Amino acid sequence: MASVPADPGAQRAPADVNALVPQVWPASARRDPAGRIEIAGLDAVSLAERFGTPLYVVDESEARSRARRTRLAFEAAARAAGTDVTVYYAGKAFLSGEVVRWVVDEGLAVDVCTGGELAVALAAGAEPARLGFHGNNKSLAEIARAVEVGVGALIIDSEVEIERVAGAAARAGRRQRVRLRVNSGVHASTHEFLATSHEDQKFGVPLERAVELGERIRAHDSLEFLGLHCHIGSQIFDAEGFAESAARLLAAHADLSAVEPLPELNLGGGFGIAYTAADTPQPIEEIADGIVAAVVAGCRERGIAVPRLAFEPGRSIVGPAGVTLYTVGTVKPVPIEGGARRYVSVDGGMSDNARTALYGAAYSARVANRVSDAAPALSRVVGKHCEAGDVVVDVEHLPADTAPGDLVAVAATGAYCWSLASNYNHVPRPPVVAVRDGEARVIVRGESIDDLLARDLGFEASTVATRTVATSTVEGNPA
Structure with missing residues (x-):
């Protein structure tokens, strides 16, 4: 198994931070004319707008x-x-x-x-x-x-x-x-x-x-x-x-x-x-x-x-077919020996991909909504959970101008990500969307806050039925 480099600089910066390494990404993955990552003919921005993030995307x-x-x-x-x-x-x-x-x-x-x-x-x-x-x-x-x-x-x-x-x-x-x-x-x-x-x-x-x-x-x-x-x-x-x-x-x-x-x-x-x-x-x-x-x-x-x-x-079979989309919330530079690392926090984390925390698994990530001319910056993609080990991609080089609101795509997430997903910190599990020939459909419905409340018998029925501000209303996570 490819292990996470012990030295934070051990993974060399790519010549092009926008490039999609062919053996890592689905065969259909490419950048469209606007610079957005496209899978099976569907761009990441449109998928995120339609289904929300985090989002598991599987190329059928x-x-x-x-x-x-x-x-x-x-x-x-x-x-x-x-x-x-x-x-x-x-x-x-x-x-x-x-x-x-x-x-x-x-x-x-x-x-x-x-x-x-x-x-x-x-x-x-x-x-x-x-x-x-x-x-x-x-x-x-x-x-x-x-x-x-x-x-x-x-x-x-x-x-x-x-x-x-x-x-x-x-x-x-x-x-x-x-x-x-x-x-x-x-x-x-x-x-x-x-x-x-x-x-x-x-x-x-x-x-x-x-x-x-x-x-x-x-x-x-x-x-x-x-x-x-x-x-x-x-x-x-x-x-x-x-x-x-x-x-x-x-x-x-x-x-x-x-x-x-x-x-x-x-x-x-x-x-x-x-x-x-x-x-x-x-x-x-x-x-x-x-x-x-x-x-x-x-x-x-x-x-x-x-x-x-x-x-x-x-x-x-299924691992390389999967890509997970996240939205960046914060970007924080952290001094480390010999330089700095940027912590790119996304709206998911170890609840939708536990493998990095469990096994020290290595992943690849790219900004998905645009291309960038900025220099590569040593980065760590982390989640929103109250856990220091909540890491999605431990060592990656993302554009130095990666900012809140950007979409980040993590490749090769088709295996053992949804299967190991949890509700840690009461975070609903994301939907799974299958894409093929320019069409997308939900194959596993995402959860809402109401789903989480409905399983907890410590509330009155009226409380469970009340909508919350965190309940998503996009197609993949019905209200």
């Missing part, structure tokens, strides 16, 4: 094309290896009814990890048989519901879940298809909190117990064992870690296959994206070829057939 064509490209890349690699593949969209990145329809239209299955995500996928029309259900602590009710609707695969994450899923399936009179999540011991080069396959963490079972627990699964008539599953981390730029993880998993896969055919191997997701100009992820075609080649080599070494494969990308 970008998300669809990335979903399609990912599926085709893995299908081509699998076909060359003489096998098949299923590509799941990892809904935790960003899940809504529209997004489910987009990825399903592009031929992807959907991965969910809670009862709520399952409900969204089903309500959007996803076929239950094309769903995978994850989670390290699935409730009995969630397991029962997943079995009842006929999800295509339940991922068993711990030993106790074997009996829980088997019992739910038996009571429902079904034979539930399952995978077993295994920790391969491969720790992808990423942030500690994003690493999900080294031994000391909450997901999965130890690799050394994979064969034992796999046979436990097979002992239940109500379970159909599809294969092993592993997820090595997130924001990974190449195939190296996946290749090593696959090599380790194939040893257990071969042992299980020697007793009874094991049809599948699921190697998870976590493919990275460019958040800044310094990020250089490999093209997904190269990653797909590299992973599948490693699986083929491992199978050849062990004299076993290449299994059907599965992958679960999320961020790499």
Whole structure:
């Protein structure tokens, strides 16, 4: 993962503070003749006037094309290896009814990890048989519901879940298809909190117990064992870690296959994206070829057939499709060693993008309503929350004349921003607007102050119904 530079001057000033780095922004992003950032044919100023700010903007064509490209890349690699593949969209990145329809239209299955995500996928029309259900602590009710609707695969994450899923399936009179999540011991080069396959963490079972627990699964008539599953981390730029993880998993896969055919191997997701100009992820075609080649080599070494494969990308599909628009409220120069930094405060913050505070995530920002001839100024884009860690973009160079009223666009916010959004400081969550071919529509309604008051039962009904000065009346945040 691209880390935030420790030295405030470590990120070099760009030659042009108006330029949009192609690998960071949606393919449709450009400056219009008036200098305004335009996405899918719609300029930022018009979007902000119509829907308000903060505003999540998602380029539908970008998300669809990335979903399609990912599926085709893995299908081509699998076909060359003489096998098949299923590509799941990892809904935790960003899940809504529209997004489910987009990825399903592009031929992807959907991965969910809670009862709520399952409900969204089903309500959007996803076929239950094309769903995978994850989670390290699935409730009995969630397991029962997943079995009842006929999800295509339940991922068993711990030993106790074997009996829980088997019992739910038996009571429902079904034979539930399952995978077993295994920790391969491969720790992808990423942030500690994003690493999900080294031994000391909450997901999965130890690799050394994979064969034992796999046979436990097979002992239940109500379970159909599809294969092993592993997820090595997130924001990974190449195939190296996946290749090593696959090599380790194939040893257990071969042992299980020697007793009874094991049809599948699921190697998870976590493919990275460019958040800044310094990020250089490999093209997904190269990653797909590299992973599948490693699986083929491992199978050849062990004299076993290449299994059907599965992958679960999320961020790499929807992340680059998202841009968040903010309005600047204040600009404050702050002396630092060797110079000064400008604090550009916007009308959102960690309630709509928690990743910088959580992970030290790096982002890119540009003034969106105009171009500027001013010199680059070392800047930090911060939010409006009562929290020193309320940082949206830690290190960026914005024009020195950035001023209150300007629009700031932050790129690559399609994944884990809306999903992690909160009402910290009682700030309503922004709407999500999809843009495509010059048209925009709200796909997730924004919240109003009245929405916040309505959930709090400590008020009289008359108080809740009273409009407040902070309640927005723009299209994305209805009064």
